[in-house]
Amino acid sequence: MNFSQRKVGAVLSYLSIIINTLLTLAYTPIILNYLGDAEYGVYELTASLVAYLGLLSLGFGGAYIRFYYGYKVKNDDSGIRKLNGLFIIVFMFMAFIALFLGIILILNLDTILSGKLSIGEISLSKKLMSILVVNIFLTFPTSVFEAYITANEKFIFQKVIMLIRLILSPVLGIPLLMIGFKSVGLVIVTTLISFFALISNSYFAIKKLGMRFDFTSIDKKLLKAISVFSSFIFLTMITEQINWSVDKFVLGKFVGSLAVTSYAMGSIIYRAYQQLAASIVNVFVPQINRMVSNDESDMEITKLFAKISRIQMYVLMLFLLGFFAFGKFFISNIWLNKSYIESYYVALILMSASFLSLIQSIGIDIQRAKNLHRFTAIVFFIVAITNFFISIPLAIKFGPIGSALGTAITVTIGNGIIMNIYYYKRIGIDIFYYFKEIILVLRGMIPAILISLIIYKINIKSIYEFIGYIIAFVIFYCFTSWYLSMNKFEKDLVRKPIKSLINIIKNKYHSL
Structure with missing residues (x-):
């Protein structure tokens, strides 16, 4: 059930x-x-x-x-x-x-x-x-x-x-x-x-x-236990709020409301990207807590961590490469207009910087389930405060793009480099096994990365060309991922629903 x-x-x-x-x-x-x-x-x-x-x-x-x-x-x-x-x-x-x-x-x-x-x-x-x-x-x-x-x-x-x-x-x-x-x-x-x-x-x-x-x-003991546990989640929440909201405040106070709008358009794209990662993670949070409560091995948790990250990677990389190749035309000619070109770079910077942390987002829930999230909260908070001070001069000099760069620098250091060291040293994640699995996925995406670079250089002239290139790119991405990256479990995630749908159609057809 x-x-x-x-x-x-x-x-x-x-x-x-x-x-x-x-x-x-x-x-x-x-x-x-x-x-x-x-x-x-x-x-x-x-x-x-x-x-x-x-x-x-x-x-x-x-x-x-x-x-x-x-x-x-x-x-x-x-x-x-x-x-x-x-x-x-x-x-x-x-x-x-x-x-x-x-x-x-x-x-x-x-x-x-x-x-x-x-x-x-x-x-x-x-x-x-x-x-x-x-x-x-x-x-x-x-x-x-x-x-x-x-x-x-x-x-x-x-x-x-x-x-x-x-x-x-x-x-x-x-x-x-x-x-x-x-x-x-x-x-x-x-x-x-x-x-x-x-x-x-x-x-x-x-x-x-x-x-x-x-x-x-x-229950005062329970309240104390929850308070201690939650205090570091609270610190993480402050960090997230600073990292992803402070840019608007900085731009509004030091640059103006128009700069906030330009940044906001880029962040809309980024939020959709972020939700792609969060959607699948949310349904695994109870399972992670159950595994930890039942004292399952670190290797079993590592395998689940890698499995979820691989699935997220297929979706997020397609979104990232697609936006890199087609985003500028989309924002300038379909969604908004050429005056919002900065929004393209804001979104691309935020998406690229957060890619690794988003495919690893279930890792935060693993830390919480093990009650080992204190260090992460403190590090993220320090990094977020650094983001605030970096973003002010960058925003004043470069506007919305400068704010995005400030966030990208701090997220890369905190959520990327420091976090993976902590997973390995303290959480019990076999990080070498994990990245071996990630590299196997990346292998099938290299051709798509090269194609996206070529498409980026092409001057798309009409919406029909835009749609045609997107369809061709998605087909190519799926083809290379299927044959060069996906394992049996991942292929079954695609095959089984299709087979079930075909069987339903057949049964309805025979019942007529």
């Missing part, structure tokens, strides 16, 4: 990414048309600032699954109820703290954003922030129910809700844009969708999965 949930969940994850990417690509130009570059920049900047309030979860959400399985393997239902009660109390407390700090942030926004933004832009930011603070408030209790659903491996429900949320955004947002609500309408929609997520997740967790709570007493 759980294996089926993982398979269908993974399929739905990729489906949601495809739909999200298509909707984003179609929806963003519409938003830009109604808002204009300057207001869109203020909208993105405000959203990135409010996102810092989400850090008040203190990493507790990432700790839930590990402690849940600690009780689950012992069939301790009473412990699970106490865990649920503790998490609800903590998260509701943090939700109110976030609301309070959000109000303080709004009252001091003139000082925080003074610089390149106009008085009108700062005033708009205050309006948007007032609504987005309520949105953040709603996400705190929602995350508890989502964690419980994930721990029970009900991925199908989660992915269906995700699809609904993706579709609701433009369905509700476009009418509000058309009647003149502009960016205020967009944040209202975001908040309504968060409310929908809270209601649907809480109903499913309580009514369908039987989630129960024990509020009779707070």
Whole structure:
């Protein structure tokens, strides 16, 4: 049952990414048309600032699954109820703290954003922030129910809700844009969708999965254990927020709202790329925690680590090479226009720098399952602070591309070099076995890399040429990967669904 949930969940994850990417690509130009570059920049900047309030979860959400399985393997239902009660109390407390700090942030926004933004832009930011603070408030209790659903491996429900949320955004947002609500309408929609997520997740967790709570007493030892464990997840969250959001703040304060918009367009592409990696990792998190709780060997965990990384690599490399070869034409002639050419380089820099860390993203969950994530959190935090100080002069001199370069340098050092040394020295990952598996995959991608370099030099003149080259490139990539990279397990991931579909069609045909 759980294996089926993982398979269908993974399929739905990729489906949601495809739909999200298509909707984003179609929806963003519409938003830009109604808002204009300057207001869109203020909208993105405000959203990135409010996102810092989400850090008040203190990493507790990432700790839930590990402690849940600690009780689950012992069939301790009473412990699970106490865990649920503790998490609800903590998260509701943090939700109110976030609301309070959000109000303080709004009252001091003139000082925080003074610089390149106009008085009108700062005033708009205050309006948007007032609504987005309520949105953040709603996400705190929602995350508890989502964690419980994930721990029970009900991925199908989660992915269906995700699809609904993706579709609701433009369905509700476009009418509000058309009647003149502009960016205020967009944040209202975001908040309504968060409310929908809270209601649907809480109903499913309580009514369908039987989630129960024990509020009779707070287990102080449990709270202390969770707090120690979560403190380093919290540090990692701060790091992630700095690495991927500070660029917008730096650009908004030192360069201007137009630079924020240009960077935001590139980061939209990067977020789609990032989601490709996260989609498959999410469905394996419970399995990782179960393996560690059952004391399975480091070699078995290494093999799963390599297996997941290989699968991610096929998808992420295709996306990366495809964007390198065709992204400039796509952004300049199809999606936006030539004035956004900087967005191409922003996206390409971020995607290239994060490639290794994204195919290894399950490694962070392995560290957490083993309670060995402290060192990583500290290193990432130091690297993120370095990113902030590097990005300021780079942004002032080179604009959005400079900000992206600052992030790329720090991510390469922290997430790439230092992290792999730590996997080998402390986590127990056989890094030589791991990279041997990765090199075997890379072998079949070398021809596609060379072809992408050739296509990059070609002057594509029409959308028909663009589509034709993409189709030819994808076919070539799949052909070389199939014959030069894929092992039997990976080929079966492709063959079995196709065979099942053929059998279903045959059975329906014979029944007619």
